[in-house]
Amino acid sequence: MKSLFKTQPLKRKLLALLMIISCSVLLLATVGFAASDWISSRGDLYDRMRYQGNLIGNNSLAALTFGDRAAARQTLSTLSSEDNVVAAALYDHAGQRFAAYRKGPLALPATPPAQATGEHEGALYIVQPIVHDHETIGQIMILSELSNWQQQQVQRMSVVLGLFLVSVLVASILSDVAQGVVTGPILNLANTARRITKTRNYQLRAEKLSRDEIGELADDFNEMLHQIQSRDEELRSIQAQLEEKVQERTAELEELTRQLEHQAFHDTLTGLANRATFDNNLMTAIHYAQRRGSQLAVMFLDLDRFKEVNDTLGHGVGDRLLVEMSTRLHNCLRQSDTLARLGGDEFAVLLMDADVDATAEVAHKLVQAIDHPAVIDGYNLQVTTSIGISLYPCDGTEASALLKNADTAMYHSKELGGNQFNFYVTEMNQRTERRMLLESKLRDALSKQAFTLCYQPKWNTQSLRIAGVEALIRWFDPEEGFISPAEFIPLAEDCGLIGEIDDWVARQACRDILSLYEGAEPELSLAVNLSPALFVNEDVYRRIAGTLEQTGFPAHKLELEVTETLVVSEVASVHEQLSKIRQLGVEIAIDDFGVAYSSLSRLKQLPLNTLKIDRSFIQDIGSDQDDEVIVRTIIDMAHNLNLKVVAEGVETEQQYQFVKRHHCNLVQGYLFSKPVPLAELARLLQQQSCSREPLASIPHR
Numbered sequence: 001m002k003s004l005f006k007t008q009p010l011k012r013k014l015l016a017l018l019m020i021i022s023c024s025v026l027l028l029a030t031v032g033f034a035a036s037d038w039i040s041s042r043g044d045l046y047d048r049m050r051y052q053g054n055l056i057g058n059n060s061l062a063a064l065t066f067g068d069r070a071a072a073r074q075t076l077s078t079l080s081s082e083d084n085v086v087a088a089a090l091y092d093h094a095g096q097r098f099a100a101y102r103k104g105p106l107a108l109p110a111t112p113p114a115q116a117t118g119e120h121e122g123a124l125y126i127v128q129p130i131v132h133d134h135e136t137i138g139q140i141m142i143l144s145e146l147s148n149w150q151q152q153q154v155q156r157m158s159v160v161l162g163l164f165l166v167s168v169l170v171a172s173i174l175s176d177v178a179q180g181v182v183t184g185p186i187l188n189l190a191n192t193a194r195r196i197t198k199t200r201n202y203q204l205r206a207e208k209l210s211r212d213e214i215g216e217l218a219d220d221f222n223e224m225l226h227q228i229q230s231r232d233e234e235l236r237s238i239q240a241q242l243e244e245k246v247q248e249r250t251a252e253l254e255e256l257t258r259q260l261e262h263q264a265f266h267d268t269l270t271g272l273a274n275r276a277t278f279d280n281n282l283m284t285a286i287h288y289a290q291r292r293g294s295q296l297a298v299m300f301l302d303l304d305r306f307k308e309v310n311d312t313l314g315h316g317v318g319d320r321l322l323v324e325m326s327t328r329l330h331n332c333l334r335q336s337d338t339l340a341r342l343g344g345d346e347f348a349v350l351l352m353d354a355d356v357d358a359t360a361e362v363a364h365k366l367v368q369a370i371d372h373p374a375v376i377d378g379y380n381l382q383v384t385t386s387i388g389i390s391l392y393p394c395d396g397t398e399a400s401a402l403l404k405n406a407d408t409a410m411y412h413s414k415e416l417g418g419n420q421f422n423f424y425v426t427e428m429n430q431r432t433e434r435r436m437l438l439e440s441k442l443r444d445a446l447s448k449q450a451f452t453l454c455y456q457p458k459w460n461t462q463s464l465r466i467a468g469v470e471a472l473i474r475w476f477d478p479e480e481g482f483i484s485p486a487e488f489i490p491l492a493e494d495c496g497l498i499g500e501i502d503d504w505v506a507r508q509a510c511r512d513i514l515s516l517y518e519g520a521e522p523e524l525s526l527a528v529n530l531s532p533a534l535f536v537n538e539d540v541y542r543r544i545a546g547t548l549e550q551t552g553f554p555a556h557k558l559e560l561e562v563t564e565t566l567v568v569s570e571v572a573s574v575h576e577q578l579s580k581i582r583q584l585g586v587e588i589a590i591d592d593f594g595v596a597y598s599s600l601s602r603l604k605q606l607p608l609n610t611l612k613i614d615r616s617f618i619q620d621i622g623s624d625q626d627d628e629v630i631v632r633t634i635i636d637m638a639h640n641l642n643l644k645v646v647a648e649g650v651e652t653e654q655q656y657q658f659v660k661r662h663h664c665n666l667v668q669g670y671l672f673s674k675p676v677p678l679a680e681l682a683r684l685l686q687q688q689s690c691s692r693e694p695l696a697s698i699p700h701r
């Protein structure tokens with residue numbers, strides 16, 4: 001019952017409660033009223049009977065006193081007019097019935113009952129004494145019919161019940177209205193809550209239908225909705241931000257994945273395919289060519305002089321130069337070809353369906369594309385490329401063999417002076433082997449100090465006397481014979497031995513020249529070559545200072561020949577080291593000047609003493625007017641910058657006369673003397689000191 005009640009809607013519960021309460025109250029009131037009415041109407045009846053008893057008693061005093069039964073009966077018969085009285089009896093002082101009156105068949109008791117009131121044979125009775133002069137002379141008993149009274153009571157009860165039912169009806173209507181008044185606002189709240197739950201629309205508000213506690217509840221409910229709405233909006237905005245962040249992160253991740261994928265297959269600097277991609281493409285191409293019976297060409301490219309640029313101008317310039325060169329190479333190729341950067345300044349090209357002629361044509365285009373200056377960070381940089389080519393299937397059927405053979409052919413191109421391409425031929429392998437052999441011999445020679453020095457004099461064009469010498473290294477191998485520095489110096493630079501070699505040359509040359517003057521200050525100036533690679537380690541100053549200290553050679557008689565690319569480098573440490581070396585008193589000469597397109601402004605900033613015009617310009621004097629103009633311009637420019645000028649590689653009288661005519665300070669070349677051993681130099685100097693004639697005019701050449 002309790003649980004059933006719990007499951008009922010509030011409306012019904014409230015209605016039921018109100019009905020229970022109102023019905024209970026009405027019932028109690030009705031029952032109370034009926035009971036009281038019953039009691040009071042019975043009391044009224046008794047009162048009436050007592051009154052009738054008193055009246056009849058008083059009227060019967062004489063009859064009792066005189067024993068006049070007829071008079072007594074006469075008096076009792078007056079009760080016939082009383083509707084309620086059904087019987088009456090008079091008893092004498094002895095309690096014996098004296099006279100009686102009856103309307104119906106009711107039997108009267110012979111003696112009066114002991115109780116003053118009560119019921120006798122379904123009728124109400126009263127018994128009361130008849131007193132005269134304080135003496136009881138008899139008793140009277142009056143019996144009143146109950147059926148009339150009961151009928152009246154039933155009628156009254158019917159009215160009361162009718163009233164009760166009407167009241168219940170009215171109570172139920174009023175309860176219904178009351179529950180509506182109470183539950184209406186609550187249901188309104190509940191409906192609003194339900195709609196919000198369904199629609200998730202937190203902008204909805206509950207209507208305030210009353211100003212009581214439920215009205216306050218509606219206010220609180222609306223306030224709560226307001227807070228939920230604000231929080232909801234806040235959450236939505238956070239969610240939107242989060243979604244935006246997630247989208248951004250997803251995009252970033254996708255981009256990163258794309259970049260990683262790209263990096264896995266491409267070279268980061270140039271964006272070209274990397275080695276892995278090239279190997280992969282090459283293997284696929286080999287399978288394809290195998291099935292179709294077609295040819296493939298693999299090219300191995302290396303940039304000549306790139307190392308020098310990279311070492312001297314810095315990696316930033318080097319990187320940009322590589323990017324420029326890769327663009328040029330790319331522009332020469334078809335979509336179906338693969339161009340990859342294998343690392344450093346090495347590139348590889350894969351040509352599909354390529355025969356010898358077509359490959360040679362492409363290789364030629366590639367060489368040409370690289371062979372013109374590139375302006376990088378204001379420098380006019382000239383590099384060239386050496387290309388080696390191997391063909392599938394004649395030079396190999398495996399990817400590794402094809403690449404190795406192309407690499408060998410590339411070294412061959414380099415050995416031939418670079419700026420060219422060569423197809424692989426089996427004999428080239430011997431050269432690679434030789435290079436490896438040479439490297440091992442070089443290490444051995446260095447440890448055994450198996451090098452010697454030659455000195456090539458430099459003549460003063462005015463006095464025609466030897467003003468200085470350039471120390472040049474010589475290597476005689478017992479098996480190989482004479483090995484040119486042009487071959488082993490680049491090898492020493494490649495395998496990191498150049499520092500030791502140049503240190504040895506500088507120390508030995510200083511000692512040699514000092515020995516010519518038996519400890520006195522040499523009249524000659526001594527020039528030694530310094531590889532640009534040494535400047536990368538930033539310890540050239542320490543090396544030179546160490547050499548001067550160890551040998552005691554006067555600093556102002558020592559000259560360092562460095563490459564043009566190095567001195568035009570804007571790498572701060574190079575400038576700094578050259579300045580410190582200059583502060584020692586050592587002079588600085590730019591070797592092979594004219595090939596690296598130095599700017600005038602840059603030359604002005606540098607601590608230089610001498611420009612050595614590159615042999616290539618001197619050799620074309622008499623045959624190339626442009627080169628003559630260049631030589632003249634270099635001499636004029638050097639003089640304007642207060643620099644001495646040396647013309648190197650002077651081989652003919654015409655060349656000599658030309659440079660002399662344009663006031664070149666010094667000349668060096670086979671016209672006057674080849675590099676000679678120290679003893680021969682000593683003889684020349686001896687000859688010069690004994691002769692009054694200028695030595696260079698002596699026809700010994």
Ligand SMILES: Nc1nc2c(ncn2[C@@H]2O[C@H](COP(=O)(O)O[C@H]3[C@@H](O)[C@H](n4cnc5c(=O)[nH]c(N)nc54)O[C@@H]3COP(=O)(O)O)[C@@H](O)[C@H]2O)c(=O)[nH]1
Pocket residue numbers: 456470471472473484485486489502505529530531561591592648649650651668669670671675
């Ligand atoms: N870092 C070092 N480099 C060195 C050292 N010794 C030499 N070298 C460099 O090796 C290159 C080849 O040198 P080498 O074979 O000694 O040739 C020199 C001369 O013999 C040659 N020369 C001189 N006059 C003439 C000439 O009239 N005609 C002609 N064909 N050749 C001539 O030139 C070379 C000297 O050139 P340069 O140094 O530019 O003045 C060469 O690059 C050397 O620099 C060394 O100890 N360390």
